[in-house]
Amino acid sequence: MEATFYVAAAAALLATGMVITRRHAVHALLWFIVSLFAVAVIFYTLGAPFVAALEVIVYAGAIMVLFLFVVMLLNLGPAAAAAEGRLLSPGAWVGPAMVALVLAFQLGWLIWRGGAAQPAGQVPIAPADVGSALFGPYLLGAEICGLLLLTGLVAAAHLGRRRLPPLDAHREESP
Amino acid sequence: MIQLPLVQVLSLAGLLFVMGLIGLLVRRNALFMLISVEVMLNAAGLAFVAAGSRWQQADGQVMFLFILTVAAAEVAVGLALVLGLHRQLKTLDTDAADSLGG
Numbered sequence: 593m594e595a596t597f598y599v600a601a602a603a604a605l606l607a608t609g610m611v612i613t614r615r616h617a618v619h620a621l622l623w624f625i626v627s628l629f630a631v632a633v634i635f636y637t638l639g640a641p642f643v644a645a646l647e648v649i650v651y652a653g654a655i656m657v658l659f660l661f662v663v664m665l666l667n668l669g670p671a672a673a674a675a676e677g678r679l680l681s682p683g684a685w686v687g688p689a690m691v692a693l694v695l696a697f698q699l700g701w702l703i704w705r706g707g708a709a710q711p712a713g714q715v716p717i718a719p720a721d722v723g724s725a726l727f728g729p730y731l732l733g734a735e736i737c738g739l740l741l742l743t744g745l746v747a748a749a750h751l752g753r754r755r756l757p758p759l760d761a762h763r764e765e766s767p
Numbered sequence: 768m769i770q771l772p773l774v775q776v777l778s779l780a781g782l783l784f785v786m787g788l789i790g791l792l793v794r795r796n797a798l799f800m801l802i803s804v805e806v807m808l809n810a811a812g813l814a815f816v817a818a819g820s821r822w823q824q825a826d827g828q829v830m831f832l833f834i835l836t837v838a839a840a841e842v843a844v845g846l847a848l849v850l851g852l853h854r855q856l857k858t859l860d861t862d863a864a865d866s867l868g869g
Contacts, residue, residue, distance in 0.1 A: 612790030638820040643828045662846045725825040737836040744840030751847035
């Protein structure tokens with residue numbers, strides 16, 4: 593189980609290093625998703641299966657899809673088709689795919705040897721415990737989180753309006 | 768069975784955080800800066816979960832849930848700002864948005 597942690601940690605560091613050095617946004621996003629997968633494996637070895645699942649579903653699933661939507665919105669035009677062709681070349685996805693394969697191999701190995709019951713030799717914290725803590729002593733925090741999400745929604749809807757005047761009008765007035 | 772030393776997990780979280788910080792300071796593309804902030808938030812969450820696992824408490828995971836919420840709200844507002852920046856200045860370079868600089 594310790595080896596699992598070290599391999600996943602190496603994968604996370606490698607993937608994060610690639611995230612901050614890529615030129616193309618989609619390449620960086622691919623590497624970041626792999627980095628999130630690696631951190632999810634680390635969560636699992638730490639005995640936090642609920643958070644590991646959330647990391648994959650919410651972070652790698654929902655938040656990264658938001659990023660991808662914005663990248664697609666920004667790339668409208670004929671140049672987007674050429675960029676799409678370059679994305680399909682193996683150079684773009686072979687690296688992330690290899691690291692993801694290592695993580696998938698770890699997952700299969702853990703399931704095969706039946707280590708799912710006891711990650712890292714300690715009692716895993718069950719989702720039920722997290723739930724009763726979240727809606728017990730941390731109830732106020734959960735409510736504030738809901739309020740924060742609503743605020744974020746309203747702010748994003750407001751900032752995303754299309755009828756903002758262009759800035760250039762101001763620029764030409766003041767040389 | 769051996770328990771993972773807390774120091775190693777915290778070192779990993781610190782390294783990931785520093786990588787995100789470097790990305791935030793070095794890159795000038797607004798999208799990459801947002802991704803770097805995500806890396807930093809994720810590293811902070813890793814530290815919380817590691818501490819919670821060390822003392823066998825669910826509190827660390829609850830804190831991770833809060834961090835997840837903050838990250839989701841931040842990404843929604845940040846990406847709306849990125850879209851607005853692109854719409855007005857036709858670029859994602861944050862150095863181009865210097866109207867407040869005088």
